[in-house]
Amino acid sequence: MLFRTLFFISILFSLSPAFSQNDSTMIRKLFDEALIRGKSYDDLRSLCKGIGARLSGSTQAQMAVEWGKRKMETYGFDKIYLQPVMVPHWERGNKEVAWIQSSSGEVVPIDILALGGSIGTNGMLKAEVVEFKSLDDLKKASKASVQGKIVFLNQAMNPADIVTFTAYGGCYGIRGHGAVEGAKLGAVGVVIRSLALPEDHFPHTGSMYYEEGISKIPAGALSTISSNELSKALEKGKVTLIMEMDCRDFPDEPSFNVMGELTGSEKPNEIITIGGHLDSWDAGEGAHDDGAGIVHCLEALRILKTTGIKPKHTIRVVFFMNEENGNKGGHAYATWAKKENQKQIAAVESDRGGFSPDGFECDGNPSYVQLIKGFASLLKPYDLHHFEAGYGGVDISPLKSAYEGIPLFGFVPDSQRYFDFHHAASDVFERVNKRELELGCASMAAFVYLLDKSLE
Amino acid sequence: MLFRTLFFISILFSLSPAFSQNDSTMIRKLFDEALIRGKSYDDLRSLCKGIGARLSGSTQAQMAVEWGKRKMETYGFDKIYLQPVMVPHWERGNKEVAWIQSSSGEVVPIDILALGGSIGTNGMLKAEVVEFKSLDDLKKASKASVQGKIVFLNQAMNPADIVTFTAYGGCYGIRGHGAVEGAKLGAVGVVIRSLALPEDHFPHTGSMYYEEGISKIPAGALSTISSNELSKALEKGKVTLIMEMDCRDFPDEPSFNVMGELTGSEKPNEIITIGGHLDSWDAGEGAHDDGAGIVHCLEALRILKTTGIKPKHTIRVVFFMNEENGNKGGHAYATWAKKENQKQIAAVESDRGGFSPDGFECDGNPSYVQLIKGFASLLKPYDLHHFEAGYGGVDISPLKSAYEGIPLFGFVPDSQRYFDFHHAASDVFERVNKRELELGCASMAAFVYLLDKSLE
Numbered sequence: 001m002l003f004r005t006l007f008f009i010s011i012l013f014s015l016s017p018a019f020s021q022n023d024s025t026m027i028r029k030l031f032d033e034a035l036i037r038g039k040s041y042d043d044l045r046s047l048c049k050g051i052g053a054r055l056s057g058s059t060q061a062q063m064a065v066e067w068g069k070r071k072m073e074t075y076g077f078d079k080i081y082l083q084p085v086m087v088p089h090w091e092r093g094n095k096e097v098a099w100i101q102s103s104s105g106e107v108v109p110i111d112i113l114a115l116g117g118s119i120g121t122n123g124m125l126k127a128e129v130v131e132f133k134s135l136d137d138l139k140k141a142s143k144a145s146v147q148g149k150i151v152f153l154n155q156a157m158n159p160a161d162i163v164t165f166t167a168y169g170g171c172y173g174i175r176g177h178g179a180v181e182g183a184k185l186g187a188v189g190v191v192i193r194s195l196a197l198p199e200d201h202f203p204h205t206g207s208m209y210y211e212e213g214i215s216k217i218p219a220g221a222l223s224t225i226s227s228n229e230l231s232k233a234l235e236k237g238k239v240t241l242i243m244e245m246d247c248r249d250f251p252d253e254p255s256f257n258v259m260g261e262l263t264g265s266e267k268p269n270e271i272i273t274i275g276g277h278l279d280s281w282d283a284g285e286g287a288h289d290d291g292a293g294i295v296h297c298l299e300a301l302r303i304l305k306t307t308g309i310k311p312k313h314t315i316r317v318v319f320f321m322n323e324e325n326g327n328k329g330g331h332a333y334a335t336w337a338k339k340e341n342q343k344q345i346a347a348v349e350s351d352r353g354g355f356s357p358d359g360f361e362c363d364g365n366p367s368y369v370q371l372i373k374g375f376a377s378l379l380k381p382y383d384l385h386h387f388e389a390g391y392g393g394v395d396i397s398p399l400k401s402a403y404e405g406i407p408l409f410g411f412v413p414d415s416q417r418y419f420d421f422h423h424a425a426s427d428v429f430e431r432v433n434k435r436e437l438e439l440g441c442a443s444m445a446a447f448v449y450l451l452d453k454s455l456e
Numbered sequence: 457m458l459f460r461t462l463f464f465i466s467i468l469f470s471l472s473p474a475f476s477q478n479d480s481t482m483i484r485k486l487f488d489e490a491l492i493r494g495k496s497y498d499d500l501r502s503l504c505k506g507i508g509a510r511l512s513g514s515t516q517a518q519m520a521v522e523w524g525k526r527k528m529e530t531y532g533f534d535k536i537y538l539q540p541v542m543v544p545h546w547e548r549g550n551k552e553v554a555w556i557q558s559s560s561g562e563v564v565p566i567d568i569l570a571l572g573g574s575i576g577t578n579g580m581l582k583a584e585v586v587e588f589k590s591l592d593d594l595k596k597a598s599k600a601s602v603q604g605k606i607v608f609l610n611q612a613m614n615p616a617d618i619v620t621f622t623a624y625g626g627c628y629g630i631r632g633h634g635a636v637e638g639a640k641l642g643a644v645g646v647v648i649r650s651l652a653l654p655e656d657h658f659p660h661t662g663s664m665y666y667e668e669g670i671s672k673i674p675a676g677a678l679s680t681i682s683s684n685e686l687s688k689a690l691e692k693g694k695v696t697l698i699m700e701m702d703c704r705d706f707p708d709e710p711s712f713n714v715m716g717e718l719t720g721s722e723k724p725n726e727i728i729t730i731g732g733h734l735d736s737w738d739a740g741e742g743a744h745d746d747g748a749g750i751v752h753c754l755e756a757l758r759i760l761k762t763t764g765i766k767p768k769h770t771i772r773v774v775f776f777m778n779e780e781n782g783n784k785g786g787h788a789y790a791t792w793a794k795k796e797n798q799k800q801i802a803a804v805e806s807d808r809g810g811f812s813p814d815g816f817e818c819d820g821n822p823s824y825v826q827l828i829k830g831f832a833s834l835l836k837p838y839d840l841h842h843f844e845a846g847y848g849g850v851d852i853s854p855l856k857s858a859y860e861g862i863p864l865f866g867f868v869p870d871s872q873r874y875f876d877f878h879h880a881a882s883d884v885f886e887r888v889n890k891r892e893l894e895l896g897c898a899s900m901a902a903f904v905y906l907l908d909k910s911l912e
Contacts, residue, residue, distance in 0.1 A: 031616065031618070032616050035616050036615055159492055160488050162487070162839060197890075356812065356872050383619075383842070414812045416812050420889070434653075435615070435872045439872065
């Protein structure tokens with residue numbers, strides 16, 4: 001397998017002669033197109049306001065597939081495909097309700113959203129609450145202290161982490177695995193503090209998992225304000241949580257990845273994949289997550305085409321289905337590409353919101369990190385300054401095992417506001433700034449332009 | 457005067473030995489204080505919601521002076537002064553109204569705000585409109601084409617400028633000098649397209665000037681949407697503008713700069729001034745402009761004090777009065793400092809909003825630009841990456857002629873959203889993100905910490 005890695009290293013040009021004044025002029029044209037004649041903001045509006053939330057398996061997700069195909073047709077991309085993929089189908093049902101009741105009998109309503117994939121409560125669920133500050137604390141608890149209760153996992157994201165994704169990663173366990181760990185100790189339900197930074201009334205949903213052989217219990221997220229209220233009430237004595245969630249699973253549904261290309265002028269059979277995910281959680285409108293990423297990639301390809309750039313390699317934009325609760329689209333894409341013997345040479349994902357661009361990260365051989373560091377001086381006039389080793393994206397990650405040595409790149413916008421909106425009803429079109437979105441599109445176009453030029 | 461410049465150069469340490477692991481640890485503490493135990497967001501809320509807009513000469517501006525003094529007392533700064541300064545006093549009066557009337561007689565209301573300093577219309581003003589795309593176009597026009605009409609200066613900010621302040625600078629002339637140039641040709645009024653990037657219904661006010669010997673005519677700003685409507689109506693034929701503005705000047709009022717210090721441990725008589733401006737335009741709440749800058753400086757000093765840092769030089773925070781329409785506070789401060797023979801060794805201003813920090817600019821000798829470039833590696837973990845020659849700030853600019861060779865520094869946050877809110881009713885507390893504000897405070901504290909260490 002070393003051979004493959006060597007292959008990927010050998011496709012890098014030596015960089016210094018690759019770029020010229022002409023490249024600098026070309027990049028300026030890409031930014032002008034995005035900022036002066038850009039379509040991205042209107043495209044995002046039509047996705048968010050014309051369709052809205054689009055969870056895998058929903059009618060809205062199917063509408064989004066058709067929207068994506070139509071957009072690519074309108075922009076005249078060279079090839080447009082729908083790739084079939086089976087996806088999970090979970091529905092929230094009626095809006096959730098919950099109250100906390102203190103020992104004095106006083107009842108206070110709290111903000112709750114079921115976690116994605118949770119079972120419902122089958123009517124009213126009422127039980128005493130036991131609070132833990134982390135998943136580890138829960139794991140260490142005695143069965144007696146948890147049995148028959150609702151576990152409240154009240155771990156706050158660490159505000160001192162400069163990159164908010166780091167803080168998110170630190171809390172991910174309570175959402176993903178809280179229900180399993182609670183059930184092991186006999187809990188009848190679990191509620192978590194939303195993985196969010198601001199103190200507000202928005203609960204944030206997201207994926208959670210059950211394990212074979214461990215009983216399934218309902219799992220919900222509380223807003224940060226409701227979490228503080230519940231914790232405060234628990235300081236005073238026994239608290240009962242009353243909740244109802246109507247959510248349930250349905251059989252898998254057929255859906256699609258949506259793809260369109262600019263055919264390579266020199267090496268049409270070598271493919272650079274760029275993408276984001278078309279599905280979203282069912283609260284909000286999936287504006288930052290990941291409507292912005294979809295539009296970044298759509299607009300990047302439109303800009304490259306409109307400005308008359310003829311990429312050497314084929315640039316394929318993929319709107320992946322089902323990143324949020326299964327990554328079925330990402331897996332189906334990698335499997336299909338491999339099976340068809342496609343030569344995938346690099347992939348770029350945008351799935352961190354539509355904020356002001358910082359740069360790109362590379363999940364790949366250090367020589368690729370050096371490669372993108374070589375883009376920095378050309379992109380400095382656009383305030384792109386972050387070119388580091390790091391993460392690519394969930395949707396493109398299955399390419400890594402299918403194509404050993406393939407470099408994956410992730411678009412990195414400013415992360416400060418991302419967890420204000422992530423997976424919440426507040427992730428709506430109005431929270432995306434037009435210029436920030438447009439600069440992201442231009443950054444993606446410029447990065448792909450340079451990547452295509454740099455790869456043999 | 458070369459002597460002075462040499463003095464300022466000589467006060468730089470050689471940099472390499474100046475910083476250590478300890479500095480890196482210290483900077484981490486400053487950021488932790490801002491992000492975990494920060495007061496900035498609550499302080500900005502109390503300034504914006506407890507007082508609101510605070511134009512020079514208004515009761516709110518006086519309330520803001522008292523707010524500033526009280527805050528500094530609460531935080532236990534070493535010395536707190538109010539420095540008297542006489543400021544202009546202009547009032548908007550009743551809310552402005554305006555309509556456009558096409559030749560068919562149809563009347564449509566439009567969004568208008570008087571420019572700051574404008575005279576009123578003295579009842580209803582009704583005249584035909586003549587449109588120009590720039591101040592230069594107006595200057596080239598014939599008297600016959602303008603006489604008796606209302607001039608409409610419809611120059612849009614250039615969206616292709618990456619730094620939005622560049623686009624603002626390109627349009628500044630229509631706001632500052634449109635009335636004078638219109639009056640020279642016999643216009644009876646002037647309305648401008650707001651200096652703003654988004655298409656929305658918010659008109660943006662700002663300073664404008666009259667000239668001795670040129671008759672004064674009323675000047676207002678239209679929202680970008682109203683500007684587009686007016687321009688479209690003019691394409692179809694003659695358009696009449698009907699407007700009323702109640703604004704007027706009053707005699708100058710006494711007001712104050714508010715100052716507080718951390719006394720230097722080694723050189724208490726050498727002063728690093730840091731500041732923003734306390735006054736704001738009367739639309740909105742002056743949240744980004746410049747409540748954020750006030751809070752950046754207030755919180756930076758609080759953080760330095762709380763973390764136990766003993767600066768070598770005296771760090772003086774100044775809340776300047778009257779940046780928006782006269783800069784009387786800035787001039788009074790420089791004059792006073794000079795007269796008192798104070799040794800001012802550097803000044804830092806924050807007046808570009810409360811957005812995610814990019815870095816700092818230096819208006820000074822190239823050796824100071826090199827100095828701050830030397831801060832970059834210590835500040836990279838906080839995504840501070842912009843250390844360049846550039847601009848300091850309006851309030852601190854009079855120090856430049858009072859102290860030849862003094863380096864001025866400007867805090868540089870991301871500029872993309874600034875002209876969504878600038879001088880408009882939309883510049884409210886809710887438009888400031890808590891983390892972005894806090895990171896700005898910490899950046900200011902870290903910069904001042906390093907500057908104090910670096911200067912002899």
